[in-house]
Amino acid sequence: MNALADKHVKVITGNAAAAHGARLCRPDVVAAYPITPQSEVVEQLAKWHADGSIDCEYVTVEGENSAQNVVCGASMAGSRAYTATSSYGLVYMYDAMLNTAGYRAPVVMVNVNREPPGIHAVCSGQQDMICVRDSGWVQLIAENCQEILDLSIQAFRLAEDHGIQLPVILNYDGYYLSYLAEAVNIPSVAEVDDYLSILKTQPKRPTLIPGQGIGCGSHGIGPGFVEARKKHMDALDRVYQMVDDIDAEFDQAFGRGYGGQLEAYRCEDADIILVTSGSAVGTARTVVNARREAGIKVGLVKIRLFRPWPIQRLARVLKGKKAIGILDRSLCFGWGCGPLHMETKAIIPTIGEFIPMLGFIDGLANMDITKEHIDKMIDDIYSASKGNSYQEVTWLP
Amino acid sequence: MAAKIKKLPKVCDYFQNEDQFSSGVAYCAGCTLELHARMVSKIMGKETVIVGTPSCSAPVLNGQNAAAWHKMGHYACTMTGVASSATGLTRAYQKAGTDATVVCFTGDGCAQDIGFQTLSGAAERNEKMVYICYDNEGYMNTGIQRSSATPYSVATSTTPVGKARKGKETGSKNLPLIMSLHDIPYVATATLSHLEDYAKKLTKAKEKSKEGFAYVHVFCPCLVGWKIPMDSSIQVCRAAVRTNFFPLWECEDGKYKITKEINKPKPIADLTQLMGKYNHMDEQMLANFQQIVDRRFNVLQTLCSI
Amino acid sequence: MGFIKENEKCLCETEACWSYSDKLLLCLDTSSWRTQRPVVDYETCNCCGLCFVFCPPQCITEDGEKFTPNLDFCKGCGVCAKECPKGAIKMISEGEYADECPSR
Amino acid sequence: MSAKEIRLHGRGGQGAVMAAKMLASAFAIEGKAVATFPMYGFERRGMPVIAFTRFDTEQILEKTQIYTPDLLMVIDPTLLSLPTLFDGLKPGGVLILNRDKPLADHPSENLEKVGVVNATHIALCEIGRDIPNTCLLGALVKTTGWLNLTSLLTALGEYLDGSMLEKNIRNATRGYNETEVQTWDL
Numbered sequence: 003m004n005a006l007a008d009k010h011v012k013v014i015t016g017n018a019a020a021a022h023g024a025r026l027c028r029p030d031v032v033a034a035y036p037i038t039p040q041s042e043v044v045e046q047l048a049k050w051h052a053d054g055s056i057d058c059e060y061v062t063v064e065g066e067n068s069a070q071n072v073v074c075g076a077s078m079a080g081s082r083a084y085t086a087t088s089s090y091g092l093v094y095m096y097d098a099m100l101n102t103a104g105y106r107a108p109v110v111m112v113n114v115n116r117e118p119p120g121i122h123a124v125c126s127g128q129q130d131m132i133c134v135r136d137s138g139w140v141q142l143i144a145e146n147c148q149e150i151l152d153l154s155i156q157a158f159r160l161a162e163d164h165g166i167q168l169p170v171i172l173n174y175d176g177y178y179l180s181y182l183a184e185a186v187n188i189p190s191v192a193e194v195d196d197y198l199s200i201l202k203t204q205p206k207r208p209t210l211i212p213g214q215g216i217g218c219g220s221h222g223i224g225p226g227f228v229e230a231r232k233k234h235m236d237a238l239d240r241v242y243q244m245v246d247d248i249d250a251e252f253d254q255a256f257g258r259g260y261g262g263q264l265e266a267y268r269c270e271d272a273d274i275i276l277v278t279s280g281s282a283v284g285t286a287r288t289v290v291n292a293r294r295e296a297g298i299k300v301g302l303v304k305i306r307l308f309r310p311w312p313i314q315r316l317a318r319v320l321k322g323k324k325a326i327g328i329l330d331r332s333l334c335f336g337w338g339c340g341p342l343h344m345e346t347k348a349i350i351p352t353i354g355e356f357i358p359m360l361g362f363i364d365g366l367a368n369m370d371i372t373k374e375h376i377d378k379m380i381d382d383i384y385s386a387s388k389g390n391s392y393q394e395v396t397w398l399p
Numbered sequence: 400m401a402a403k404i405k406k407l408p409k410v411c412d413y414f415q416n417e418d419q420f421s422s423g424v425a426y427c428a429g430c431t432l433e434l435h436a437r438m439v440s441k442i443m444g445k446e447t448v449i450v451g452t453p454s455c456s457a458p459v460l461n462g463q464n465a466a467a468w469h470k471m472g473h474y475a476c477t478m479t480g481v482a483s484s485a486t487g488l489t490r491a492y493q494k495a496g497t498d499a500t501v502v503c504f505t506g507d508g509c510a511q512d513i514g515f516q517t518l519s520g521a522a523e524r525n526e527k528m529v530y531i532c533y534d535n536e537g538y539m540n541t542g543i544q545r546s547s548a549t550p551y552s553v554a555t556s557t558t559p560v561g562k563a564r565k566g567k568e569t570g571s572k573n574l575p576l577i578m579s580l581h582d583i584p585y586v587a588t589a590t591l592s593h594l595e596d597y598a599k600k601l602t603k604a605k606e607k608s609k610e611g612f613a614y615v616h617v618f619c620p621c622l623v624g625w626k627i628p629m630d631s632s633i634q635v636c637r638a639a640v641r642t643n644f645f646p647l648w649e650c651e652d653g654k655y656k657i658t659k660e661i662n663k664p665k666p667i668a669d670l671t672q673l674m675g676k677y678n679h680m681d682e683q684m685l686a687n688f689q690q691i692v693d694r695r696f697n698v699l700q701t702l703c704s705i
Numbered sequence: 706m707g708f709i710k711e712n713e714k715c716l717c718e719t720e721a722c723w724s725y726s727d728k729l730l731l732c733l734d735t736s737s738w739r740t741q742r743p744v745v746d747y748e749t750c751n752c753c754g755l756c757f758v759f760c761p762p763q764c765i766t767e768d769g770e771k772f773t774p775n776l777d778f779c780k781g782c783g784v785c786a787k788e789c790p791k792g793a794i795k796m797i798s799e800g801e802y803a804d805e806c807p808s809r
Numbered sequence: 810m811s812a813k814e815i816r817l818h819g820r821g822g823q824g825a826v827m828a829a830k831m832l833a834s835a836f837a838i839e840g841k842a843v844a845t846f847p848m849y850g851f852e853r854r855g856m857p858v859i860a861f862t863r864f865d866t867e868q869i870l871e872k873t874q875i876y877t878p879d880l881l882m883v884i885d886p887t888l889l890s891l892p893t894l895f896d897g898l899k900p901g902g903v904l905i906l907n908r909d910k911p912l913a914d915h916p917s918e919n920l921e922k923v924g925v926v927n928a929t930h931i932a933l934c935e936i937g938r939d940i941p942n943t944c945l946l947g948a949l950v951k952t953t954g955w956l957n958l959t960s961l962l963t964a965l966g967e968y969l970d971g972s973m974l975e976k977n978i979r980n981a982t983r984g985y986n987e988t989e990v991q992t993w994d995l
Contacts, residue, residue, distance in 0.1 A: 011837070012967070013830065013833050013834040013837050013843060013845075013967070015830075015846075030491060030494045030495070031487060031490050031491055031494060033486075033487070033490075038852075058494070059490035059491070059493060059494050061486060061487075061490055061524070062524070063483065063486075063520060063524075064516060064517070064519070064520030064523070065516060065517075065520070067479050067480065067483070067516075067517070068480070068482075068483035068486070068516070068517045068520055068521075069483075070480075071476060071477070071479070071480035071483035071484040071486075071487060071517070072483050072484070072486045072487035072490070073487060074476075074480075074484065074487060075450075075474060075476070075483070075484035075485065075486065075487025075488045075491070076487035076488065076490055076491040077487070077491075078474065078487075078488070079487065079488045079491035079492060079495075079497075080491060080495060081487075081490070081491035081494060081495070083487070083491075097477050097479065097480075098477060098479070098480055098483075101476060101477055101480070104721065104722075105721050105722075106720045106721040146872075167720050167721075175872075177846070177848065178846065178872050179872070181826075181846045181847050182844060182845070182846040182872065183829075183830050183833055183843070183844070183845045183846065184833075184843065184844050184845075184869070185837050185842065185843060207719075207720070208719045208721075208723050210448060210472055210474055210488065211472070211497065212445075212446040212447065212448050212472045212492070212497065212498065212499040212500070213445045213446050213472065214472065214727075215467065215470045215471070215472070215725060215726035215727050216472055216473075216723060216724070216725060216726075217460075217461065217462040217467050217472070217473035217474075217475070217723065217724035217725075217726070218473065218474045218475065218721075218722075218723055218724075219461065219473075219474060219475030219476065219721075219722060220461050220462030220463055220464060220465070220466075220467070220475070220722040220723065220724040221457075221458070221461050221462065221463050221464070221722070222464065222722050223463045223464050225716060226463070226464030226465075226716045226717060226722065229715055229716050229717060230717065230720075230721060230722050233715075233720050233721075234720075237720065281872035282872070284869075284870040284871055284872045285870065285871040285872050285873050287870045288870045288871050368848070370873050370874045371872075371873065372873050372876070373871065373873065401747040401748055401750065401771070402747075402750055402751045402752040403752060403769075403770055403771070404752045404754070404767055404769055404770060404771065404772070405752065406754075407754050407757070407758075407767070408753070408754040408755065408757070408758045410758055411754075411758070418763050421730050421731055421732045421733075422732055422735075422762070422764065422775075422777070422778045423732045423733035423734060423735040423736075423762075423778050424733060424735075424762075425733060426761070426762075428735075428738055428739075428761075428780035428781060428782040429761055429780070429782030429783065429784055430761055431761065433761040433762055434759065434760070434761040434763070437761075437762070437763045461724075462722070462723075462724020462725075462726075463724070463731060464716045464717060464722065464724070465716060465717045465718070465722075465723065465724055465725060465728065465729065466724055466725075466728070466729035466730070466731045467724040467725065467726035467729070467730060467731065468730070468731050469726060469730075470726040470727075470730070471726075473724070591759075594758055594759075629782045629783055629784075630782055630783030630784050630786060630787040630796075631787060632761075632784065633759050633784055633787070633788055634787065
């Protein structure tokens with residue numbers, strides 16, 4: 003295991019890892035508004051800014067809506083722009099997020115997952131990212147502190163790629179990851195510069211330079227609107243391959259790869275699969291390992307790319323399995339199940355066969371997704387795989 | 400014997416540019432906003448980036464697909480996001496060392512209402528930009544609804560004249576004064592009847608924006624919404640100044656000054672009679688209105704005496 | 706909707722909606738809005754230039770000699786006539802000119 | 810040594826969260842895998858706070874709260890009366906306690922060992938304020954022997970500098986030296 007003897011390894015929180023990730027990518031403009039449990043990110047960046055150890059414009063805005071508009075504007079003027087938020091803040095910037103996506107501004111944003119408004123809860127939960135699912139952003143989800151840092155770097159690489167030009171949200175669980183301190187390997191700025199240097203070899207995206215008669219955000223009139231939307235969808239299509247590729251590049255450069263769009267953990271010979279995302283994956287790995295030792299052929303799919311949804315790769319992993327369970331930390335209102343569950347159901351035609359699917363809703367509002375819970379889920383999936391009747395959606399605890 | 404042009408009016412001395420707009424653009428015939436927009440484009444210089452929102456100006460400021468209506472740099476944004484988007488642009492140019500004058504160009508609906516938070520926030524941070532609010536006293540683009548800039552008693556489609564109520568029951572928010580209390584380098588009011596005063600102020604605002612936030616509040620009558628004859632908009636501007644309804648003043652580095660002193664202010668009825676939106680006013684309402692105008696002017700005079 | 710196909714010419718060369726004034730500057734035929742036109746009586750005109758500065762679409766031109774409304778763009782609002790201190794500009798109904806060839 | 814789980818109980822402002830992080834860093838210095846996180850909603854001075862620290866020779870994958878701790882650290886003596894304090898404590902469990910006197914009775918049947926130190930008193934002497942957290946970390950080192958004092962003192966340097974670092978090094982060292990260990994045969 004990593005030791006602090008290696009001077010690049012530090013015990014830091016998920017939030018600090020996110021801040022380091024941003025720092026290493028050397029953003030030109032950072033704008034953010036503090037919110038629990040994200041505040042540590044903006045505080046850390048502010049501290050580095052005050053120390054003069056990061057060279058950026060740091061805008062202490064008066065609300066998240068402004069934060070999003072600042073980074074969108076800065077990005078369109080050619081800056082590398084970064085913001086961070088959570089929950090109420092995320093939904094407060096919704097109109098501006100749509101703008102950012104429509105402008106194809108390659109902004110990178112960290113969203114520290116927390117329950118959004120409705121029932122007040124200063125607690126973990128992934129409902130916030132579900133609220134902005136259809137905003138046209140790319141959405142990634144991290145499992146642990148190291149991945150938060152690594153994925154921050156990958157997010158800039160992805161967002162700014164000339165073939166993509168889309169804003170990216172990096173999600174990670176509030177509390178369970180935001181405040182979790184683990185040993186994290188922090189690369190050097192030079193290493194990250196090197197990894198991102200490929201962006202400099204690409205054609206320049208259009209930027210709003212004064213005096214050149216350029217306008218940004220014209221009215222899409224008739225076919226112009228349709229064309230812009232179609233291009234956006236096409237770019238999202240290109241994200242699949244790009245996410246796999248840049249993760250492989252990252253593995254080569256830093257020795258840490260994560261599987262791209264998703265990680266299929268012990269899935270190859272598995273009869274049953276549990277699909278989940280975020281911090282719950284770590285706990286699920288330990289349970290899967292234990293059940294494997296007990297002779298149950300169970301595999302685990304970790305969703306890293308939530309938008310666009312990894313249709314093809316997920317379908318390939320799930321094909322031929324006897325039963326699938328999906329663990330959600332949020333709700334899909336109107337479907338009576340969780341969003342990952344609903345999206346997995348939607349790829350049944352791509353899988354090409356019917357497989358029993360069991361949804362589990364757990365981890366709302368800081369409720370702990372325990373090993374016991376996951377054990378029970380695997381029991382249920384296993385039972386369904388044997389042809390027994392099953393409950394389609396189970397709420398835990 | 401026909402006269403020859405000896406010299407052009409003084410306001411022309413302030414022009415840095417040709418008119419940057421296309422000759423034919425979609426403002427109503429006789430609209431002061433068109434004159435305003437063209438003046439801004441002449442005065443603000445080459446490195447201007449105009450930040451605008453959905454409003455009467457959007458079909459003129461925003462491009463259409465790949466084509467444009469004017470030659471300035473332009474950024475379209477949401478109603479809430481004018482000052483914040485402009486902040487993003489300003490900071491990006493600062494970081495890159497690019498010369499730029501970022502000019503927010505919005506109506507009162509955005510500045511005073513939905514975008515007020517971001518305006519106030521950007522002013523408090525003293526962002527280096529010019530913010531020009533064209534005040535047409537309501538949401539004119541969407542069908543003449545009231546805004547917080549709509550004055551007392553005005554009939555709009557959301558404050559109509561009925562049996563129980565007659566127009567807007569409260570007065571308007573005094574935004575230029577509020578902005579001056581943000582301790583920013585420059586705040587001014589202007590209107591299109593007093594063009595030299597206006598040009599001077601825009602020029603000063605541009606200079607001051609190198610130091611920080613400059614705010615210019617421009618009284619801009621809307622023919623349709625205010626029920627004014629097509630040829631009379633400039634007259635209405637002039638009457639607004641002469642009645643002290645819209646005094647011309649500036650506040651430079653905390654020092655307030657009336658730039659156009661009115662020796663014998665006219666009664667407010669001289670203004671209201673020019674417009675259909677005040678048609679329902681009775682004596683009592685006029686007296687109330689006069690009181691509001693006098694009170695606000697007194698506050699301004701007091702500030703100018705400091 | 707042919708442009709949606711791969712490799713086909715698009716309306717916008719970029720991924721998003723950017724406009725370029727040097728490539729295409731749009732222009733409305735605002736002269737068609739007009740129901741009356743300004744006619745200057747140059748005997749009365751003292752060349753003060755107020756029409757020139759107050760004209761909302763800024764379509765009055767000057768050539769060093771005199772001020773002339775550009776009827777290609779004049780919307781016929783009448784602000785120039787109203788603001789003229791000499792009363793040298795009259796707004797005349799377009800009906801009077803209906804038989805003339807269009808000015809452009 | 811296999812995996813150990815530690816639960817820290819303190820009050821907002823006493824540095825329970827910081828102590829948990831420092832402890833994690835100290836284990837990391839010794840080459841262990843570590844994971845630590847607090848669980849609270851609002852950050853309020855005086856409100857009871859829980860923090861969790863895990864360390865292991867293997868990579869730590871689980872992200873759950875700690876339900877069956879090997880060790881409890883009680884930073885505020887008044888929290889000893891918390892009815893849920895000993896919930897889940899593993900047999901052979903350890904308690905690190907900030908208190909001016911040893912325990913008079915055996916509070917939990919799974920509790921084998923208690924390290925008691927008057928950390929509030931020591932912190933007031935050494936730091937001048939009631940920040941007993943680093944003193945209790947010294948007590949943990951002494952009571953358990955799970956890590957070396959030097960690792961702990963090195964770890965403090967990752968979070969503190971200048972005179973605060975010196976004061977806390979003295980605070981931790983006195984914690985190590987002045988801890989009284991009580992044991993029970995289970």
